[in-house]
Structures are given as C-alpha cells and as structure tokens.
Amino acid sequence: MKNDLEAKKRIDELTDAVNYHNYRYYMLEDPVISDYEFDGLIKELAELEDEYPQYAREDSPSKRIGGAVSEKFSQVKHGTHMLSLSNTYSKDDVIDFDGRIKRFLGYDIDAEIEYECELKFDGLAVELVYENAVLVQGSTRGDGITGEDVTVNLRTIRTVPLRLYKDIGHLEVRGEVIMDKNGFKKLNKERIKNGLSPFANPRNAASGSIRQLDSKITSNRNLVMFGYGIGGCSKELTFKTQIELMDKLKSLGINIDKNIRVVMGIRGALDFFDDIAKIRDALPFEIDGIVIKVNDILLQKQLGEISKSPRWAAAYKFSAKQEISSIVDIEISVGRTGILTPVAILDPVNIGGVVVRRATLHNQDEINKKNIDIGDRVLVERSGDVIPEVIKVISKGERSGAFELPDKCPCCRADIIIDGAAYRCMNELSCPCQIKGIIVHFASKRAMDIEGLGEKAVDKLVDAGLIKNVLDIYYLKRGDIGSMDGFGKKSEENLLNAIEKSKNISYDRFIYALGIRHVGEHIAGLLVKYFGDVNAIKNATIEDLSSKFGIGEEIGKSIYSFFREESNVNIINGLFEVGVAPYIADVPKEKADGGGVFGKSFIFTGKFDDFTRDEAERLVKNMGGNVEKAVKKKLDYVVAGSNPGSKYDKALKLHLNIINENDFKELINK
Numbered sequence: 001m002k003n004d005l006e007a008k009k010r011i012d013e014l015t016d017a018v019n020y021h022n023y024r025y026y027m028l029e030d031p032v033i034s035d036y037e038f039d040g041l042i043k044e045l046a047e048l049e050d051e052y053p054q055y056a057r058e059d060s061p062s063k064r065i066g067g068a069v070s071e072k073f074s075q076v077k078h079g080t081h082m083l084s085l086s087n088t089y090s091k092d093d094v095i096d097f098d099g100r101i102k103r104f105l106g107y108d109i110d111a112e113i114e115y116e117c118e119l120k121f122d123g124l125a126v127e128l129v130y131e132n133a134v135l136v137q138g139s140t141r142g143d144g145i146t147g148e149d150v151t152v153n154l155r156t157i158r159t160v161p162l163r164l165y166k167d168i169g170h171l172e173v174r175g176e177v178i179m180d181k182n183g184f185k186k187l188n189k190e191r192i193k194n195g196l197s198p199f200a201n202p203r204n205a206a207s208g209s210i211r212q213l214d215s216k217i218t219s220n221r222n223l224v225m226f227g228y229g230i231g232g233c234s235k236e237l238t239f240k241t242q243i244e245l246m247d248k249l250k251s252l253g254i255n256i257d258k259n260i261r262v263v264m265g266i267r268g269a270l271d272f273f274d275d276i277a278k279i280r281d282a283l284p285f286e287i288d289g290i291v292i293k294v295n296d297i298l299l300q301k302q303l304g305e306i307s308k309s310p311r312w313a314a315a316y317k318f319s320a321k322q323e324i325s326s327i328v329d330i331e332i333s334v335g336r337t338g339i340l341t342p343v344a345i346l347d348p349v350n351i352g353g354v355v356v357r358r359a360t361l362h363n364q365d366e367i368n369k370k371n372i373d374i375g376d377r378v379l380v381e382r383s384g385d386v387i388p389e390v391i392k393v394i395s396k397g398e399r400s401g402a403f404e405l406p407d408k409c410p411c412c413r414a415d416i417i418i419d420g421a422a423y424r425c426m427n428e429l430s431c432p433c434q435i436k437g438i439i440v441h442f443a444s445k446r447a448m449d450i451e452g453l454g455e456k457a458v459d460k461l462v463d464a465g466l467i468k469n470v471l472d473i474y475y476l477k478r479g480d481i482g483s484m485d486g487f488g489k490k491s492e493e494n495l496l497n498a499i500e501k502s503k504n505i506s507y508d509r510f511i512y513a514l515g516i517r518h519v520g521e522h523i524a525g526l527l528v529k530y531f532g533d534v535n536a537i538k539n540a541t542i543e544d545l546s547s548k549f550g551i552g553e554e555i556g557k558s559i560y561s562f563f564r565e566e567s568n569v570n571i572i573n574g575l576f577e578v579g580v581a582p583y584i585a586d587v588p589k590e591k592a593d594g595g596g597v598f599g600k601s602f603i604f605t606g607k608f609d610d611f612t613r614d615e616a617e618r619l620v621k622n623m624g625g626n627v628e629k630a631v632k633k634k635l636d637y638v639v640a641g642s643n644p645g646s647k648y649d650k651a652l653k654l655h656l657n658i659i660n661e662n663d664f665k666e667l668i669n670k
Helices: 004-027 035-051 091-105 181-193 202-210 215-219 242-251 266-282 297-303 364-370 435-443 455-463 470-475 489-501 507-513 521-531 534-539 542-548 553-564 566-577 613-622 646-653 661-669
Strands: 075-077 086-088 114-121 124-131 134-140 146-148 170-179 223-233 261-264 287-294 313-317 322-334 340-351 354-360 377-383 386-395 416-419 422-425 601-605 637-640
Touching: 004 035, 035 322, 086 091, 091 266, 091 287, 091 297, 091 313, 114 223, 114 242, 114 266, 114 313, 124 202, 170 181, 170 202, 181 202, 202 215, 202 223, 223 242, 242 297, 261 266, 266 287, 287 297, 322 386, 340 377, 340 422, 354 377, 364 386, 435 455, 435 470, 470 566, 507 521, 521 534, 534 553, 542 553, 553 566, 601 613, 601 646, 613 661, 637 646, 637 661
Parallel strands: 086 313, 354 386, 601 637
Antiparallel strands: 075 146, 114 261, 114 287, 124 134, 124 170, 134 146, 170 223, 287 313, 322 340, 322 377, 340 354, 377 386, 416 422
C-alpha cells in the first residue's frame, strides 16, 4: 500500500466483502463467488491487518471462525474455541508451513517432523458433547465461540453414537458432517421434481440438512459424520500423538476415516496429497484437500495457535472446483428416455485442472429460477465425475429474461409434453435420440425377452443402420448380422430364433415392453386386467385410465399421451402385422377358499431351486395374484428361498406368514 489511508480503505472494503460473502455462504447457503476467490480475499485481508493492525475492525472476519449463528436454534457456547485451518494451495506453501513450525520450535531446517495426514472433508463442522459416555449436546461450529444447538438433528445420523463404547466422564468430539455423492444426487433430483432449487454442492446440502427445524427431514438425508479431533476431555482419556487420539476415538465408537496416514517429514505429506488426488473422484464423498497435523501432542501444545487457527495444522487444498465463465450458447440434448436437457456452451474455463466447455442447466424450471440465458456470466462447478453445472448467474448479458426450451423435439420434431419438471419427447418408439434405450428395454428379459439383444448388440445394429425402431427388429434376416464384428453365424441364428420366439408373449409383458412412461410391470398387468388389449387401452380417456384402478392422473396422462402420438400407434400396428401376437393369460374366475393364489399378495426373497424369482412372480400374476416390491403388514405370503435377505428379516419382525418353496408349490397346485 502506498499510504495508511489507502490501507485503511482497502481493509474496510475487504472486511465488508468477506462479511457479505460469509453471510451468503452460511446463512443464505447461496454463494456468489468461488471458494478460491473467497480464500483470496481472506488472505489479502489477513496480510493487510498484520501490516496495519491499527485499522483492523472489530467486525473483522479474522476475529471470527466460520459463519454466523442462525436465530432458528438456541445458542451453545463451546467449552474451547473451535478453530478453523489456515489454507495452502501449492507445494511451496506446504513447505513454508513446515519451515515456520521448525523455526518456532527452534529445529534445524533439515530436521524431519512426524505428521499425521487426513482427508479434508467438505461438510459442516460440528461438536458432540458426551457426559458419562452419553451424548447430551450437539452443535455447529458457528463463529467458533458460539454455535447452534442441533442435538436432535445430529442424533438422527447413524454414525453419531448416542452412547460411547467405553465410560468417559466428559468428552467434546469435533467432527465433520457430510453427504455422500449418491445421496446428494438423489436429494437434488427430489428437490427439482418437487419444484425446489437444488443445492449447489454436498457441503451446502449437509449444512442445510443439519439446520432443518424438522428432524424428520434430517433423518431422511444420507448424512455421515467423521471425527477429526476433540475439544476438552476428562483425565481418563490419555494420548501422546494425534494418531493415538484418533485410534482412541475409534475405539469409543466415533466414525474415523480409514485413509489417515502418519508420515515422516513434509515430503511424506506431499506424497499423501498426490496419492489422495489420484483416488479423489472414486471416493463416495467430496473432499477439497488434505489436512496436515503435527503428530506429537506436546509439540502441538508448544506451537499453540494464532487468532483463528492452530499453528500445528494446515489444509492443503485441491485446485478450485468453481469458477466464473460466460454462456456463449445453449444446446438441447435428448436423452434415451426422451427428456430434453439444456446444456450451456461456455467460454472455456479451467476448473480443478480440467478445461470445461459445457455445463448442464438441468431443466426449464431451473433455468427460470436462476434466470439463465445466453450471454450471462455464471458460476460453474465441477465435481468429480459429475457433469459440470451452472450454479447461478453472476451478471446478466444483453437479454434480461430466461432461455426457453422448444415445443418440438430437436431430434425428431415430435411434440413435446411437460412431465413434471421435465420436457419430454413423446415419440417413444422411434425417436432417433432415444432409440438405443428403447430397444434395450423392449428386448429385456422382463419385457419381450429377446436373448442376445443387449446394449452392445443394440449399439452395433443401430450404428450400422439395421435398426431404426423396435419394428425393425422383426425385419432382420439371415446374412444381415453374421459378418458384423462380435457376431457369427451361430450368434446370428440364436438371435433370430429369440426374435421369432418373442412374438408369442403375454399381453402384460408386451405393454411393459412398449416403454410407456410410468408404466412398469405392475401397471402393465392392471391395464391388461381391466382393459384387455391395446385397442381398448388406446381408446380409453384420461379419466378412464386414472380412475379405473387408482393409478392416478399423472400415469393416466402419460398412457393417454403415448397413444396420441401417431408414430407410436403405427409401430404397434406394424408389430402385429409382422406376427407379434401377445396373448392374455388365463386368470381363474373364482377365488379359492382357504388358500390359492387368486387375489393374494406375495413377495419373494432368496434363491429357489426349481424356478427364478421372475418366473415365480409371473406365475402368481397369471393366476390372479399380486406381487409386491416391499414388505408391509398386509402381505398374505412371504416366500423365502435359501439365503433370504433383509425382506425376510423385516417379515419376521412383522410376524408375517412366511412359507418356503415347497409350501409355495403346494399353494399353486391348489
């Protein structure tokens, strides 16, 4: 800085900026800058305050740790401060960290210090307080001094023990609550379906889940807690090293990550970082780096802490996963299920060492909520093997509104229907963009059961132009495929025989094979049971379809729309013309007194000697029974084979009627 006045002005600007971004991040859970940019502001402010301490304000973020305390929860004062970590972003920074420790301790520069290295989880820091081995309080880190009381919510997490395995008078466990990648995808999918804005990343999802006023919501989120240290503890817990502490916590029942490693010297820590970087995307949860800690507890105490972080530990973070770019165009892709997905074409931007040129916009609802259009400057996030996505608009371009998806399929020009949050092409049997997925489903074992027509075979046949829709399957002839790569005369013969055999199939499996949106095996069976053949289903109204057997208006609309698409009807008629002749299975007309299958509900679990589960389920359906997918109190029969799974255990708890394979055979023979 040139002078004190400029220094004061810049400190004020940075203080206001960091406080604003802290508020957006922790309170609104809606960041507008990347983590890397935020850390840059913090670093610049800290350096200026070190040089000009007289201008450091009372509300400086350097005097706080983490986010503000929400008024939704009562406040909890931590027994000892919950510190955050200083961040490093390069090998040189990590080597400097090692050098500072040696200088503080008076060690020779060539000395090697033993470090304990851990994963840096990308979640929400919490504290668990145990009294006489029982969990009595759980809180967020908050500002490091005072946090939020979220005890009820933390109790819902399965990896948080309600009682320690051994008696400890007092223990304050520090840990990180995270959401795994699969849980995050599932949660966002549900939020989008319900018209809610998706979370920007698993960290925000974990934070939002823990800070729910309704603990039932928290319990349904796939949350995990990993312990990483302690605050205060009673005298019976003794340890001399950080790794010994972690082992002791594990023995008490605290969830500890298995990737922890003790290394000699800072080069060992750098090697650990490189090893973790290689497996990062394969981990089930998000991490944003590693944590390097002096292993010796006496040295930790000797090193002490600065205002907000310990001298004996530092985070070595991966390259940024969020960056800002501009949308230069928006393309529409049509997936195998007919859903239109808008994709942003970006000014190329380097995110975490990868050049990103495309990012998903999810659907029209998300575009509208975020008000996204071509020309906007946007925040883009890349997360492991997940497709990069546009998180939010930073500034609008020339157009003030939001981009609109087309009303015609860009792949086949068929009409588009709005199906919940999705825009969907209804040309389900012959749209070129959907055709591979359609054919694989049509030929699958539970549908037309055309053995030999799996994904690889379908890829080759479609790419070769031999199949353009499901009807083309039945026009394949000898000599068409025998010379293709991966096929021979024998495999060609087997496939053609399987195709011929599939012409004689039960009507419910034929309806299921058509791939009508929302129509699974159960609904297909009901359609045949109540309407009979395709013509009756085709001529039914939405009201007929949705009220006849209680499937609901959404499914009724889907079936109705499918048969309004002329190309779908033409394909079905073509199938009948080439000899596909589905039959309606005979169903007993009378209920059997005191037993039998008609009208009874079944579930199958385990392995059977004389039939597969598919065959048993099909037999029950053909005899007028119902097959359930989940165990519930009103089940008539649970048929258990060898090595039954969790369904069997649940059936025992509910005291349901459990029978074996022989009992089932006797039942169907009646």
